[in-house]
Amino acid sequence: QSALTQPASVSGSPGQSITISCTGTNSDVGAYNYVSWYQQHPGKAPKVIIYDVRSRPSGVSHRFSGSKSGNTAFLTISGLQSEDEADYYCSSYTSSSTVVFGGGTKVTVL
Amino acid sequence: QLQLQESGPGLVKPSETLSLICSVSGGSVSSTNNYWAWIRQPPGKGLEWIGTIYYSGYTYYNPSLKSRLTISIDTCKSEFSLKLTSVTAADTAVYYCARIPSGFDPNWFDPWGQGTLVTVSS
Secondary structure: OOOEEEOOEEOOOOOEEEEEEOOOOOOOOOOOOOOOEHHHHOOOOOOOEEOOOOOOOOOOOOOEEEEEOOOEEEEEEOOOHHHHHHEEEEEOOOOOEEEEEEEEEEEOOO | OOOEEOOOEEEEEOOOOOOEEEEEEEOOOOOOOOOOEEEEEEEOOOOOEEEEEEEOOOOOOOOEEEEEEEEEEEEEOOEEEEEEEEOHHHOOEEEEEEEEEEEOOOOOOEOOOEEEEEEEEE
C-alpha cells in the first residue's frame, strides 16, 4: 500500500487560516469516510484531532476542521496560534482493511 | 482514564526478533468496542501502521511486514504484544501502541502510548 500524499510543509502567520491536503486513491480516502488527522509535537506521541473526516474528539479546539472531496481530504486550522506549530499526519482506512498514513506535514507559524 | 504503556528491549541485534508488550490500564482489552494497534516511526520520518488486533485475536497486518509479524493479545493480563522477526536497521523506530475506539472498520487511534525507541544494531 502506498502512503497518502501530503505537502512537506505549510506555513502561516498568527491568526491566519491554513489548509493541509491529503491525497489518496479510490481504495482508501475516496472509498470511506474514515480519514483521521494527528498532531505531533517534537518528542511527543501523536494526538488525534479529527476522525471520520470531520469529527472532533472532545477537548480538541474548534479551530481544527476536516473535510473531503473525492480522493483528497483536508485539514484546516483557523486562527493559527504558536502552539499549532507541529507535524500533522493524515490516515485512512483502506479497502484491504488496513490503515495507511500520509508522509506528514510540518506546520510553521511565522 | 485509559492509559497504554509500551515495554521491551531498547536494543535488538540484526536478524533477531523484536518483542514488545503494550500494557493497558484504566480499561479492558476485552471490550467489543475497541481494537488495539501498533504503529512505528523511524527517527526523523513519518508514521507507519504495523497492525491491529481485536480481543478475539483477529488480526490485520501491514502487507509489507506480514511475513515477519505476529501480534497477539492476552485478555487476562490486559496486554497485547508485537513480535517482528529477522530485524534489520530499517526496523529502528519509535514503536507506539494505541487503542482504536471502534468496534468495526478499525481506523483511528486514541489514545497512544508514549512510545519506545527500539534500535537495531550489533
